[in-house]
Amino acid sequence: MAVDPAPLGPHLRLRLFASLREAAGWGERHWPLAAAEAPTPRQLWQALALPGELLTIRVAINQQFASLDTPLQAGDELAFLPPISGG
Amino acid sequence: MAVDPAPLGPHLRLRLFASLREAAGWGERHWPLAAAEAPTPRQLWQALALPGELLTIRVAINQQFASLDTPLQAGDELAFLPPISGG
């Protein structure tokens, strides 16, 4: 799964992991932002038409757990995390 | 602390440990029994005039915890155990 090149203008970095990455067919991509745009993870989930139930997904913004309704800013890294199974 | 020699007739083996052994000045002795006699640990504690409070003491008969009021038989090993501090 190739990573698309980062756009020159303001953008988000998007990341998927494990089962979600495989179902979506990509693990990392960039999302260009218009100047005043501050989408939430929930809005991006719908815009990307990602597979599965958002209910089972946790999100991380800049590698920290965050709410689905946090407004995102240019430069942010947003990750959708399927159910965790560590340890 | 020398152990007294075992008497020829029916008897109990008595044992004390740790602080109780040191307070009493002996660790092991024998207690002759008359034919029909079956004293309890509580009775022996009093007969021996052992130091300290019986309330804080546990007894073991033949190396198993037992009640203070169990009748003892010839050949039994009775131990008075001060508060335990293991592990």
Added chain:
Amino acid sequence: MSSPSCRRSVVAEVSQALAASAGDRAPLLRIDLCAQPLLPWQQLQRWQLLLLDRGLIAPAESQFIGRVRPLAGDGSPLTRLELEHYPGMTERQLQSLAHAAAVRHGALAVLVQHRVGHLAPGEAIVLVAVAADRRGPAQRCCQELLEALKHDAPFWKREWRQDGSSDWLAGNTPL
């Protein structure tokens, strides 16, 4: 003291420097992600030397080791277990969970070693060790930290079976 098989997180180094400068109270944390087989006794022995080196005598030490089960969730033999993680976030979360648990329980030191990559059945996945002044805090901290990292550190397990098929696990085994 560094392990050839385990990658030391930068976050851990920084926090440890802070801990050292903050004096006796700050817990000593050591957190590693390991791409190579994790040998718990070796790691524990190394950790023990590290504690001695810092002058820490821990009257109580509680440890947990988790290993790969021989069977997959569907009961068929497991050939290997794959552990994916989120580089950067996983280390940071382990660090933050370990620090929070150590402070909550007043632990002297916490060690977490967690595998990533491909593991064979029987191999160690995770090692958590907690040194404390009393047995209660050591045990409770170890237990809580294990639950915390199972639920709040981004790891994903995939079971590979003999026929080449695989499944991502959708959660943890019950406590």
Added chain:
Amino acid sequence: MSSPSCRRSVVAEVSQALAASAGDRAPLLRIDLCAQPLLPWQQLQRWQLLLLDRGLIAPAESQFIGRVRPLAGDGSPLTRLELEHYPGMTERQLQSLAHAAAVRHGALAVLVQHRVGHLAPGEAIVLVAVAADRRGPAQRCCQELLEALKHDAPFWKREWRQDGSSDWLAGNTPL
């Protein structure tokens, strides 16, 4: 597999033979009283080899190590800790407590190593390890067995101080 520093109890041998003949369900118990320094990692590694030898892969392993504190109860430096026991009864009680805890929690195997004699500050007093199929039973069994042996196995601690004075402890440190 036998340890040079630890005296194996006869009761443990018998129970293990029984366990072996009773099939998979009986827990593997290994109980030792040690008159010489107890090196926890060595013992754990040996135990691990014993489990492998019996074909036991334990997905979850919980351990506890207790060490001699540097200070006596009155806050003065401790020169050594003396551990008295009741030969025969102590081994039997450890065996019976370990068996009961293992059965109660369905543990696969339990290791108990306990020092007797004179110990220096920092030396290991007790090592308890429990192997089980899941982390909950492993942790709970380890914790319960530690409490049980602290309260129901006949051991007595005496703290020796620098001025040659000593005190028998009248109980355990709080949990």
